[in-house]
Amino acid sequence: xxxxxxxxxxxxxxxxxxxxxxxxxxxxxxxxxxxxxxxxxxxxxxxxxxxxxxxxxxxxxxxxxxxxxxxxxxxxxxxxxxxxxxxxxxxxxxxxxxxxxxxxxxxxxxxxxxxxxxxxxxxxxxxxxxxxxxxxxxxxxxxxxxxxxxxxxxxxxxxxxxxxxxxxxxxxxxxxxxxxxxxxxxxxxxxxxxxxxxxxxxxxxxxxxxxxxxxxxxxxxxxxxxxxxxxxxxxxxxxxxxxxxxxxxxxxxxxxxxxxxxxxxxxxxxxxxxxxxxxxxxxxxxxxxxxxxxxxxxxxxxxxxxxxxxxxxxxxxxxxxxxxxxxxxxxxxxxxxxxxxxxxxxxxxxxxxxxx
Amino acid sequence: xxxxxxxxxxxxxxxxxxxxxxxxxxxxxxxxxxxxxxxxxxxxxxxxxxxxxxxxxxxxxxxxxxxxxxxxxxxxxxxxxxxxxxxxxxxxxxxxxxxxxxxxxxxxxxxxxxxxxxxxxxxxxxxxxxxxxxxxxxxxxxxxxxxxxxxxxxxxxxxxxxxxxxxxxxxxxxxxxxxxxxxxxxxxxxxxxxxxxxxxxxxxxxxxxxxxxxxxxxxxxxxxxxxxxxxxxxxxxxxxxxxxxxxxxxxxxxxxxxxxxxxxxxxxxxxxxxxxxxxxxxxxxxxxxxxxxxxxxxxxxxxxxxxxxxxxxxxxxxxxxxxxxxxxxxxxxxxxxxxxxxxxxxxxxxxxxxxx
Numbered sequence: 001x002x003x004x005x006x007x008x009x010x011x012x013x014x015x016x017x018x019x020x021x022x023x024x025x026x027x028x029x030x031x032x033x034x035x036x037x038x039x040x041x042x043x044x045x046x047x048x049x050x051x052x053x054x055x056x057x058x059x060x061x062x063x064x065x066x067x068x069x070x071x072x073x074x075x076x077x078x079x080x081x082x083x084x085x086x087x088x089x090x091x092x093x094x095x096x097x098x099x100x101x102x103x104x105x106x107x108x109x110x111x112x113x114x115x116x117x118x119x120x121x122x123x124x125x126x127x128x129x130x131x132x133x134x135x136x137x138x139x140x141x142x143x144x145x146x147x148x149x150x151x152x153x154x155x156x157x158x159x160x161x162x163x164x165x166x167x168x169x170x171x172x173x174x175x176x177x178x179x180x181x182x183x184x185x186x187x188x189x190x191x192x193x194x195x196x197x198x199x200x201x202x203x204x205x206x207x208x209x210x211x212x213x214x215x216x217x218x219x220x221x222x223x224x225x226x227x228x229x230x231x232x233x234x235x236x237x238x239x240x241x242x243x244x245x246x247x248x249x250x251x252x253x254x255x256x257x258x259x260x261x262x263x264x265x266x267x268x269x270x271x272x273x274x275x276x277x278x279x280x281x282x283x284x285x286x287x288x289x290x291x292x293x294x295x296x297x298x299x300x301x302x303x304x305x306x307x308x309x310x311x312x313x314x315x316x317x318x319x320x321x322x323x324x325x326x327x328x329x330x331x332x333x334x335x336x337x338x339x340x341x342x343x344x345x346x347x348x349x350x351x352x353x354x355x356x
Numbered sequence: 357x358x359x360x361x362x363x364x365x366x367x368x369x370x371x372x373x374x375x376x377x378x379x380x381x382x383x384x385x386x387x388x389x390x391x392x393x394x395x396x397x398x399x400x401x402x403x404x405x406x407x408x409x410x411x412x413x414x415x416x417x418x419x420x421x422x423x424x425x426x427x428x429x430x431x432x433x434x435x436x437x438x439x440x441x442x443x444x445x446x447x448x449x450x451x452x453x454x455x456x457x458x459x460x461x462x463x464x465x466x467x468x469x470x471x472x473x474x475x476x477x478x479x480x481x482x483x484x485x486x487x488x489x490x491x492x493x494x495x496x497x498x499x500x501x502x503x504x505x506x507x508x509x510x511x512x513x514x515x516x517x518x519x520x521x522x523x524x525x526x527x528x529x530x531x532x533x534x535x536x537x538x539x540x541x542x543x544x545x546x547x548x549x550x551x552x553x554x555x556x557x558x559x560x561x562x563x564x565x566x567x568x569x570x571x572x573x574x575x576x577x578x579x580x581x582x583x584x585x586x587x588x589x590x591x592x593x594x595x596x597x598x599x600x601x602x603x604x605x606x607x608x609x610x611x612x613x614x615x616x617x618x619x620x621x622x623x624x625x626x627x628x629x630x631x632x633x634x635x636x637x638x639x640x641x642x643x644x645x646x647x648x649x650x651x652x653x654x655x656x657x658x659x660x661x662x663x664x665x666x667x668x669x670x671x672x673x674x675x676x677x678x679x680x681x682x683x684x685x686x687x688x689x690x691x692x693x694x695x696x697x698x699x700x701x702x703x704x705x706x707x708x709x710x711x712x
Contacts, residue, residue: 016400023398034391215599235460238431239595243599244572
């Protein structure tokens with residue numbers, strides 16, 4: 001990313017995963033209303049989050065409010081789930097897909113756990129049988145992310161059901177990071193891990209992507225009843241509580257934003273993905289066609305996705321992606337391109353021209 | 357606190373430490389301006405914080421900007437300092453005063469460290485010789501808080517100098533939590549631990565108290581050069597980054613708020629402390645006269661500060677404090693009263709009447 005910013009000439013940024021569309025209007029209005037409020041409302045919210053926001057989430061997710069903890073983004077919710085799984089369950093292994101969202105294995109290492117990688121299928125999803133071959137008594141948690149970053153794969157209901165069963169069988173946590181749940185493309189269906197009534201399931205999410213506010217840091221976790229007390233305590237001892245103005249603005253936006261706001265964005269992203277993949281076809285690239293989310297992974301023949309080649313692509317084609325080795329071991333030849341730029345068509349044409 | 361809220365009749369809340377005065381006007385204006393801004397400004401700030409805020413803090417504290425990490429309140433900064441000290445230094449002990457700010461020992465336990473308590477002097481400060489008698493190779497950090505919560509003691513320059521030397525001698529961290537630095541009363545002087553040019557000093561702070569915004573969660577740490585990379589990594593893996601709207605509003609307030617705003621609050625608190633202590637004299641109580649901060653600790657003869665007696669005081673005197681056993685072992689007979697209510701005079705009269 002730094003290289004792209006520093007580069008001469010016009011570079012199209014397909015590195016970062018920050019939405020390029022507008023936040024809900026009600027969110028801006030909510031923040032302004034808050035700024036004019038009584039100074040008492042500027043003080044600590046409850047540690048587990050504003051009651052109204054907890055309630056709204058519990059109702060939408062169909063879970064008991066006690067299970068909901070508002071966090072500093074899904075990042076903190078994932079941290080809380082992973083740290084607590086490592087303390088509560090017997091093993092020290094975290095099972096996760098490769099290609100991997102880098103925070104998962106880096107966080108595991110920080111927590112003195114051991115990442116255990118399972119190669120994703122070519123369509124970017126995870127085969128439960130592959131997971132079955134590595135889980136065991138050493139497993140503290142299985143961490144999944146669907147729609148997936150970086151592959152764009154969307155895990156189906158049957159996959160999630162089998163993963164829940166594995167978590168139950170080996171007394172581990174299935175930690176399902178669902179931050180892209182609002183970005184499944186038209187022919188897919190999203191199945192939350194909360195559909196399975198299991199005390200081994202935690203679901204994390206945030207409003208960062210769905211409301212285009214990655215800087216607001218409003219996320220949450222729905223945790224198993226057995227773990228939620230330990231998780232609330234850890235949340236309090238790490239962060240005391242999350243930021244209140246942003247919780248208030250998100251609650252206003254949640255109540256007032258029409259469904260149409262959320263529906264338009266996956267349609268736009270799917271259209272961008274179609275355009276981009278068509279160019280990849282012209283470039284003769286191998287790629288995973290995304291079923292949801294913000295990203296496309298691609299491999300160009302004779303052009304492995306090293307950092308050096310990523311920088312060369314910036315200089316010579318004017319397109320910035322991410323090198324595959326940022327995402328583990330299995331796709332080091334690949335590059336990841338983020339679709340969250342209005343210039344996808346132009347970037348696609350540049351790549352097609354460069355590689356043909 | 358729950359008991360006080362649920363109680364019949366009129367109860368004066370001297371439990372919570374949330375400021376009862378107004379936030380700076382520029383902060384409200386900054387938040388509104390942010391709400392109207394480009395949606396690009398709603399996305400991730402740098403993990404270590406908005407550059408402008410980092411710069412403003414580095415300049416005010418006279419430190420290299422690389423050492424400054426913006427955190428989700430001083431709570432997270434303390435967590436980062438303590439977790440990293442336990443990883444980097446050989447011991448697992450955290451030395452801290454008793455009476456203790458409860459987050460310090462609870463957080464130590466969460467991190468699998470061992471709290472090591474040193475009894476505070478009767479004036480609420482810490483005797484470096486008492487610290488010297490417990491520090492050693494097992495010490496990972498010495499955690500101090502001045503002006504102190506709960507005693508109101510203000511540690512002098514000589515005390516801090518000796519504590520820095522002890523941290524250096526035993527290769528440990530002196531973690532100095534200075535969130536009440538703007539609330540030293542008239543006859544005292546505040547000495548930051550940053551006055552000592554030492555690679556063993558970390559200072560944490562926040563805008564929660566100084567700007568009356570405990571719910572905004574904008575704090576920071578100034579960490580030793582040797583530790584700051586590990587701390588930035590941990591901050592990223594736990595929280596990704598802190599909330600951006602509140603950082604922006606705090607930066608605006610920092611630039612535009614006159615010094616008079618900050619100067620009036622310790623004057624008001626000292627006046628409240630004087631009123632309250634005069635009533636304690638009438639009640640025949642023992643107490644620590646605060647030199648700064650938000651709190652007064654007191655002991656009433658024949659009325660130990662148990663939870664039961666704290667609740668009885670709510671019911672019979674209409675004043676809510678905190679029981680002493682919330683703050684460790686040495687002052688279980690005491691109660692803590694917070695001065696951040698406009699009704700201090702009334703509360704003082706109630707206590708004087710009740711106990712005389």
